[in-house]
Amino acid sequence: MKGNREAGLVSVVVTNYNRADYLLECLDSILAQTYRKWELIFIDDASTDDSVAIVNEWLRRHQASLTEGQNQVILHVLPRNIGFAGAINVGFYLARGEYIAVQDSDDYSHVRRLERQVAFLQENPQIELVGTNYYAFPSETPTKRELSTWIKYGSDIRKVYGNGGHCVCHGTILFRARLFDQIGGPTRRIEGAEDYEFIAKSLNARANIENLPEALYYYRQHENQRSTKYYRRKEEKK
Template identity: 35%
Template sequence: MNRQQANISVVSANYNNGKYLRQFIDSLMNSSLLPREIIVVDDGSKDDSVRILTEIAEETKILKPVFLNKNQGFANALNAGLKIASGDYILRLDPDDFVHEDRIRLQYELLERNRELDVVGSNAAYFDSDTGKIIFKTNFPATYEEIKKRYHTAMHGVLHGTVMGKTALFQKYGYQQEYVPAEDYAIFARMIADGAVMQNLTAPLTFVRIHAGSVSNDLKYKAIREPYAICNELFHTSYGPLRSKLTYYHLKFYRRFLFQKNLLKRMWYLFLAISLNPAKLVARIKRQ
C-alpha cells in the first residue's frame, strides 16, 4: 500500500549510535505518513555509523546522510541539517530513539489545521535499552499559555526530540553550540520570547532510549544553569545560583529514583527529590 508523503524534513544529529540507526529509520519509514526527507548528520562518529547510514541510504532514497569529517558538536551538527532541509516543517528526533507510527501524521495535521501554530510537541515514553521496559512517561503541558509560562520560569515547555515545527522558524533561530546541553531551551525560549505559538499533544508519541551513552542518562549542571541565565536575559527575571542548584539536585535525585532498581534506594531518592521541590510534585499530581 502506498502511503502519503508530506512536506516534512526529519533532522537528526548522530554520534556513535550505529547500533540504533536501523530501528530509528525503520520507525520513520513505517509511519502512517512519510516525511519528504530524513537528514541524518553524522558528527564524526568513531563506530560503524557511516557504513550503516551509507547502506540504508542506498535502500531508502529519502534518507540523506551528511558526513562531517570531524566532530563539531551537537548544535553545529543540527544546524548543518537545518541548512539543507527543504520541507515546510522540521521534525526533530534523536538517532537512538524512535517514533510512534502516527506521530508524524498527528503533528502534521494539527499544524496544517492551525496555521497560527509554530511548533507542536508531544509527550514521550522513556524505556530501558536493555530490557525494553518503559521507565516513565513525560507529562508536558498541552496549551500554549502553560508552555509559555514554563519558559518564563526557566523550565522546558516542549521536549526537544518530540517536536515538529515550521522550517523557517528553525532556520531563523538555529542552535547555539555554546549552550549545549541546554541548546533546546535556548532555541525554544527565543522563539517564545518573539511570540511563537506552541502546543503539545498529550499522547507519548516518541520513545526515548535510556542507555549508558544517552544524554538523558547523564544530567549536567550546565543543562540547568544555562536555562536560568537565558531566562533572566530574555524574560527579565532574577533567578540566582541557589535556585539553579536546588533545581539541579531535585532533577538529579528524581532521575535516580526513576532509574534505580533497588526499592529502598528508589524511595530514598524520591524523598530527596520531593524535599527539594515539593511544589513540583503537587503540580504533577494535579496534572494527572
C-alpha cells in the same frame, strides 16, 4: 531556500554521534511513518564507531522502498566533530520541507507521529511548533515504558519557560520551517542545553508552541546519553 520550500514535505533531521547500536530502530521508525511525504537528513558528527557503515547498509537494503515512496535521504558526514548545535544546524540548513522534524538517533518515533503533528499544524495555523508526549524506557528493558509526566500544554508552556523551566521534549518537535528561517537554530551560548535554547528563543520571538498529549515518541535511557550542564531531569536526556 526560504522561498523554495516544498509544500507538505517534512524534513526529518537526525543528528548522530556514536549511536550505532540504536540506529536501525531509529531509521526504521521513520521509514514506517504513515505520513509519506518526508525526506530524511542524517548528520553524522564524525562518529568513530560503525554508524556511517550501518546507515549506508540500511540505505542499500531499503533502496527500493525509498525510491517507490520518492523519499530522499541525505547522509552528510561531518569531517570533524562540531557538537550538537553545529550538527543540527547543518541539518536545518539542508532541509527543504515546509516542516522540519527532529529525531534523536538513539530514540524512535510512533508510526503516526508525523501524520498527527502535521495535521495539528494544518488545523492550527497560529501554532509554529508542536511537540508530543512520549514513553521513556531503559535500553536494557525496552518493554518497560513509562509515560512522561513533565510535559506541559497550552499557556502553561510559556509560563514554564518564563520561569526558567523546561516542558517540551526536543526530540519530539515538528515545526514550520519558516520559524528556522526567521530565528535560526540553536547556538553554543548555553553548552549542553542548546535544544532548550531553541525552544526559549522561539517563544521569545512570539512563536506559539503546543504539545500533543498523545505519546508519539519513545525515549531511550542509557549510560551514554548526551549530558547537560545547564538542565537535568531524570526523564530527559540532552
